[in-house]
Amino acid sequence: MADQKLIVEKGKNIFYRLKPRLEKKYNPGSFLTIEVGSGKFFVGKTPIEAISKAKKKFPKKQFFLTQVGKMAGILK
Numbered sequence: 001m002a003d004q005k006l007i008v009e010k011g012k013n014i015f016y017r018l019k020p021r022l023e024k025k026y027n028p029g030s031f032l033t034i035e036v037g038s039g040k041f042f043v044g045k046t047p048i049e050a051i052s053k054a055k056k057k058f059p060k061k062q063f064f065l066t067q068v069g070k071m072a073g074i075l076k
Contacts, residue, residue, distance in 0.1 A: 011034050
């Protein structure tokens with residue numbers, strides 16, 4: 001549980017740092033998966049697309065999931 005809270009906290013911080021750039025580049029409603037250890041992010045039209053891209057690069061990590069323009073949560 002503590003790990004998930006840390007992922008959410010770090011994910012939110014990364015998201016808010018990236019938010020202005022993301023909102024200029026991606027459509028509202030696009031899904032964003034963030035690997036909080038590296039700060040790398042993956043964008044998809046659906047949550048499955050975004051998480052699939054992230055899992056290819058980081059197969060054993062947990063991710064923070066959000067939408068451009070919205071806040072969502074965490075995915076394992």
